[in-house]
Amino acid sequence: MISRSSRPLLAVLGLGSALLLAACGSNASDAESPGGGTGMVIVTTVAPITSIAANIVGDRxxxxxxxxxxxxxxxxxxxxxxxxxxxxxxxxxxxxxxxEEPTFQLAEENASNATIVKIGDTVLPESEYIYDFSFPKEDGKPNPHLWTDPTYAIKYAAVIKDTVAAKDPANADYYTTNYEAFVAKATALSDALKKDQTTVPEGGLELLTYHDAYAYFAKTYGWKVIGAVQPSNFEDPQPKEIARLVDQIKAENVPVIFGSEVFPSKVLEQIAAETGARYEDTLRDDDLPGAPGDAEHSWLGLMRYDYVTMIQGLGGTTDALDALDVSDVAPDKADYPQ
Structure with a gap:
């Protein structure tokens, strides 16, 4: 088994091999996809965006x-x-x-024939930027984690649909059909979330996380993010900040602290031990459940997992979310570097 700590290095090595193979293939513009598409090559960054794009374009x-x-x-x-x-x-x-500024810069320098789209900048007006614990305004970088909110994921899907349809109008109806099916599933996820979060004891929709990936989600669904342990420089917090968090957790009787599978934290373990709160370390914001090809390896599976983890951790039940169909709406043939 590959440990989480060794995974990023191996992932980068595997990524290099996969991309070299892709680069050595035939010219994408001349290829014909199995579904009758143009053989477009669509490059994405984080896995949730890759998943949403794959649901829209399917095999085209x-x-x-x-x-x-x-x-x-x-x-x-x-x-x-x-x-x-x-x-x-x-x-x-x-x-x-x-x-993902280094990746965007690489695209600007090398994707000379491509349409480059910053989806978050497209769907979020600057007046609605959220700055917070991990993303202070003085650093000039707003919280970028829109996709943990289904209402924004739907907007992401719309941008993807419109962009690919403009590039490949012959398959526009196919992309629209997949988009509408995705909207229906994302809306069902949102409805199930709203229903299940009512089972959390009154006043309990509070999140203390390691990395603040839920700011827009919290605003939309009426949750309160009471803190994020990870500072904006991605280092562990200073002792005085840890002491402040311990006092806050005790004062507000926070039952569970949500860590991140991507950011293992001894600090959160320490805080949990000092406060009596339970430490839940499996939340994930851009690491899809399972492996590529698995049924829940998708944006839908990711968000259902996180919502279930949060609601159950805070004392609620998740009957509606558990019953949800989170299968993809189109074949997911995307390349996901591991």
């Missing part, structure tokens, strides 16, 4: 993810081989909001 285009799952997407520096993939790209989708 090749989707290639760049940022390995289980990697800190804020600090990921793409290996040189990614440039070759960018050169083949017809469309590049990045989250934007300054999440």
């Amino acid at each position: 285009a090749q989707v290639v993810g760049i940022v390995p799952e289980g990697t800190n997407s804020h600090t990921f520096d793409p290996p040189p081989q990614v440039a070759a993939t960018m050169e083949k790209a017809d469309i590049v989708f990045v989250n934007g909001l300054q999440l």
